[in-house]
Amino acid sequence: MAVSTGLYSVALENGLKIKVKAEALKLKPKPKAPSPQVQIKQKPQAKGQMRLDLCGLDTQEALEQAQDFLANALLAGFEEVLIVHGKGKGILRSALREWLKKHPKVLDFSDAPYNLGGSGAQVVKI
Numbered sequence: 001m002a003v004s005t006g007l008y009s010v011a012l013e014n015g016l017k018i019k020v021k022a023e024a025l026k027l028k029p030k031p032k033a034p035s036p037q038v039q040i041k042q043k044p045q046a047k048g049q050m051r052l053d054l055c056g057l058d059t060q061e062a063l064e065q066a067q068d069f070l071a072n073a074l075l076a077g078f079e080e081v082l083i084v085h086g087k088g089k090g091i092l093r094s095a096l097r098e099w100l101k102k103h104p105k106v107l108d109f110s111d112a113p114y115n116l117g118g119s120g121a122q123v124v125k126i
Contacts, residue, residue, distance in 0.1 A: 007019045007021060008020050050081040052066065054083065054084060059095045062095070063099050069083070070105065070124070078126065079126060080123060080124065080126070081123075082116055082121055082122070082123055085121065087120040105126050107125045108125045110123055
């Protein structure tokens with residue numbers, strides 16, 4: 001059975017839906033299954049940019065939101081995200097940077113480019 005060209009919407013076991021090119025799909029025959037099973041050959045790559053704005057939050061609430069945000073970004077397949085903390089007195093920035101240093105899934109982080117917030121935001125590689 002041949003797969004036609006184009007994009008397919010695939011529902012993953014964890015409830016996420018992704019779009020995958022036809023050439024990345026492989027039919028998995030199952031004798032008793034009424035419909036063919038599809039196997040993805042590549043890790044889903046998220047498109048666009050994920051951004052979290054923590055401006056105005058207290059430190060504890062900001063870190064809780066950052067934790068949820070990174071968990072969702074990892075599930076969605078993002079490799080890089082932007083966390084905006086603002087400039088202010090630097091309290092939130094310091095707390096976030098210390099937290100990111102200890103996070104097991106954070107590979108690297110740095111101040112964002114000027115057009116994305118400069119020292120008021122962090123680009124985080126996960």
